[in-house]
Amino acid sequence: xxxxxxxxxxxxxxxxxxxxxxxxxxxxxxxxxxxxxxxxxxxxxxxxxxxxxxxxxxxxxxxxxxxxxxxxxxxxxxxxxxxxxxxxxxxxxxxxxxxxxxxxxxxxxxxxxxxxxxxxxxxxxxxxxxxxxxxxxxxxxxxxxxxxxxxxxxxxxxxxxxxxxxxxxxxxxxxxxxxxxxxxxxxxxxxxxxxxxxxxxxxxxxxxxxxxxxxxxxxxxxxxxxxxxxxxxxxxxxxxxxxxxxxxxxxxxxxxxxxxxxxxxxxxxxxxxxxxxxxxxxxxxxxxxxxxxxxxxxxxxxxxxxxxxxxxxxxxxxxxxxxxxxxxxxxxxxxxxxxxxxxxxxxxxxxxxxxxxxxxxxxxxxxxxxxxxxxxxxxxxxxxxxxxxxxxxxxxxxxxxxxxxxxxxxxxxxxxxxxxxxxxxxxxxxxxxxxxxxxxxxxxxxxxxxxxxxxxxxxxxxxxxxxxxxx
Numbered sequence: 001x002x003x004x005x006x007x008x009x010x011x012x013x014x015x016x017x018x019x020x021x022x023x024x025x026x027x028x029x030x031x032x033x034x035x036x037x038x039x040x041x042x043x044x045x046x047x048x049x050x051x052x053x054x055x056x057x058x059x060x061x062x063x064x065x066x067x068x069x070x071x072x073x074x075x076x077x078x079x080x081x082x083x084x085x086x087x088x089x090x091x092x093x094x095x096x097x098x099x100x101x102x103x104x105x106x107x108x109x110x111x112x113x114x115x116x117x118x119x120x121x122x123x124x125x126x127x128x129x130x131x132x133x134x135x136x137x138x139x140x141x142x143x144x145x146x147x148x149x150x151x152x153x154x155x156x157x158x159x160x161x162x163x164x165x166x167x168x169x170x171x172x173x174x175x176x177x178x179x180x181x182x183x184x185x186x187x188x189x190x191x192x193x194x195x196x197x198x199x200x201x202x203x204x205x206x207x208x209x210x211x212x213x214x215x216x217x218x219x220x221x222x223x224x225x226x227x228x229x230x231x232x233x234x235x236x237x238x239x240x241x242x243x244x245x246x247x248x249x250x251x252x253x254x255x256x257x258x259x260x261x262x263x264x265x266x267x268x269x270x271x272x273x274x275x276x277x278x279x280x281x282x283x284x285x286x287x288x289x290x291x292x293x294x295x296x297x298x299x300x301x302x303x304x305x306x307x308x309x310x311x312x313x314x315x316x317x318x319x320x321x322x323x324x325x326x327x328x329x330x331x332x333x334x335x336x337x338x339x340x341x342x343x344x345x346x347x348x349x350x351x352x353x354x355x356x357x358x359x360x361x362x363x364x365x366x367x368x369x370x371x372x373x374x375x376x377x378x379x380x381x382x383x384x385x386x387x388x389x390x391x392x393x394x395x396x397x398x399x400x401x402x403x404x405x406x407x408x409x410x411x412x413x414x415x416x417x418x419x420x421x422x423x424x425x426x427x428x429x430x431x432x433x434x435x436x437x438x439x440x441x442x443x444x445x446x447x448x449x450x451x452x453x454x455x456x457x458x459x460x461x462x463x464x465x466x467x468x469x470x471x
Contacts, residue, residue, distance in 0.1 A: 002055035004036075006048060013038040015051040021062035032062050035237055077123035077238045080229070081111060087229050097326040097334075099225075106225040110135060124233050129243040136223060136247055139214045149190035149205040151183045158197050169193060171325055171390050184208070219249060260446055265416040266293075266408055268423075277403045285395045287358045288379045291317075292392075292410060295345045296417035296435055299410045300324045303389045304333060307362070307373035312355060315347045319436065323377075325389045341436035418443070419450040 004017040015036045023030040036054050038047050078086075084107050091100045113135045114120040119127055161175035169192045170185070177183040187207055194201045227244040234242050266274055271293065278286045291302055295317055304323035311318070319342060325331050336342040347355070362369045362376060365384055369376065377386040392410050400407055408416065414435075421431045422443075428451065432440035444451075 002059040004051050004055050006044075006051060012041070013044060013047050015047075015054075017051070017055050017058050019055075019059045019062045022066045032058075033237060034058050035235070077125055077233075079121060080114060080124050080127065081107075081120065083124055083232060084111075084229055087232055092329075097324070097329050097332060101326065102221055103225050106222045109139070109222065110226060113138070123238070124230070125238055127243060129246045132226065132243050133247045136219055136249060139219045139222065140216070140250060142214065147187040148184050148208045148210070149187045149201075150208055151178055151181055151185070151204065152206050153204045154181065155179075155204060156197070156199070159193065159199075164193060164196070167196075168330060169196065171388065174390070176394070216249065223247065223249065259449065260415050260419065263406070264408065264412050265419050266412075268420060270405070271416055271420065273403075274399075274405065277405070278399060281395075281399060282382065283354075283358055283361055284380055284382065284384075285399075287354060288387075288392060289396060289399070289413070290351055290354060291378070292413040293417060294348060294351050296414045297345070298322070298337070298341075298414060299389055299392050301336070301341070302392070303377070303379050303387065305378040307359070307369075307376050307378060310347075310355060310378070312347075312352055312359075315349070315352050317345045317347050319343050319345065323386070323389065331388065336436070338436070338438050340433075340438050343434065343436045345434050415447075418447055422447055422450040423452065425452055 002017055002019045004015050006013060006015045008014070017034045017036065019032045019034075021030055021032050022028065034054070036051055042050060084103075088100060088103055088107070091103060111120060114127070117131065119131065155178060159178075161178070164170050164175050170189050174185060174189070178185065185205075187205075190205045191201055193199070194204065223244060227242060230239070230242045230244050233239045274293070275290070278289055288302060291297055291305070292299070297305070297317075297319065300322035301319050304321040305317070305319070309318040309320055310316075319336060321333050321335060322337065323331065323333050358378075359369075362384060376384065379387050379392070381387050381391070396410055396413075397407065399405075418431055418435055421434075422428065428440050428443055431447075432443040435443060437443050
C-alpha cells in the first residue's frame, strides 16, 4: 500500500510517496520512494487529490516492474542529455539568456566527453565524481579553437542584412560590418549566411583559426552549470550526492582576475582629449559616451537607462536594469548583473548640464516628454528610439578612428573611470561601490597597480611613532 506525506517549504507544497515492493534482483522487500512537486500552483486540496492519484499510479508501476522484471520504476532515470534538455527549458523561461548560452556551451563540451567515455547513453547515476573531475582537468590543461571568418569578397546584392537580423542569424551591427572587406565574423554565422543565400563559403570568406587556453573563470562557470544540473538529479532522488560538488579546480592553473593594462584604457590626458573630440558629435552619441566614461556604466546598463533613472536635481543616476542582445532571444531586459550592480552613481556638474541640454532635445520632439520619463531610454538614435547595444561600439570606434586615437572599447571606458579615480586617491571602497563590484577585493585584484604608492606615507607614520617615543 502506498503512503504519502505532504509538506510545505519556501518553494511551496511537495509530497513524498513511499511504496512497499520487491527488489527486482533479490526478490526481497524494498521501500520505493518518489517526490511530487506542486509545479502548477494547485491549492492544498487539489494538490492532495493529485498526490493520491500519483500514489496509486506509482504503486501499480512498482508492482508491474517486478512482474515484468524491468527496472523502470517511478520516472525513468534520465541521461545527462535528457535532463539537460528539461533544465535548459526552465532557464530560458526565466530569461536568463547569458546563463542559457553558457549552459548550451557546457552541454556541448560535457556531452562530447561523455560520448568519448561511453557514458552518453547511460543514466545520470552512472556518472561518478572521477568522471567529472577528469573532465575539468582536461579543460584546465587543454586548448580550444576559436574559428572566425574574414570577408574576402564583396557580398552579392541578394544578401538582405535586415532579413539576417530578423532571423537572428546575426545582429544588425554585425551585418553592417560585413559591408566592408576584411571584416571578421564568427565562422558559424558566416556559414549560416552562405547557406541562406546559396553562396559558396570559400568564395566569400577565409577561415581563421586561433588556439586559446580555457581560463580558470571559464572552467569555474562550466562547473557552476553542471552542479546545478546534477542538483536536479539530487532533487529527484536519483542520486544521493552531487558528484560535481566534490570536484576541485586547480586555482594555480590560471589567474582568476585579469589585470587591466595601460593599452586598454585612456590616460588622464587621453580622456580629456576624448571628451573634447566628442563635443562635435550629435548630442545623443555624446551623452551616451560621456555617461560610460564619467559614470563607469557597463554597455548593457547604459542601454537600459531610462530618463526616470536620472535625478538632475540631486545629480544622481540610478542603475536598475540591463538591456542586452542575444542571438537566442534578440534584445531583452533583465536585472543588474549582481545585487551590488544595482546602485546609485553621482553625476558631475558638466555632465548634469549636458543632460539638461539633452533633455531639451527630447522635448523638441515630444511636448509631453516630462510626463512620461519612464517611456524614453537615454541611449537612443536620431529618431529618439532605443539603440541596439552593439551600436555603442560602432559610435566609439568611428570617433577614435576619425581623430587618430588609440582603440579603447566600451568596457575600456568603464575601466578608465575606475583607474583614474584610484590614481587620484579616491578610497578603494568608494570606487568599488560606484563600480558595482560585489567586493572591493575584486577592484583591488584588477586595478591595484593604479593605486598610488603609499610606501612613503607608511614610513612617515612609523617614524612618527618612534619620534613620539623619543620625546
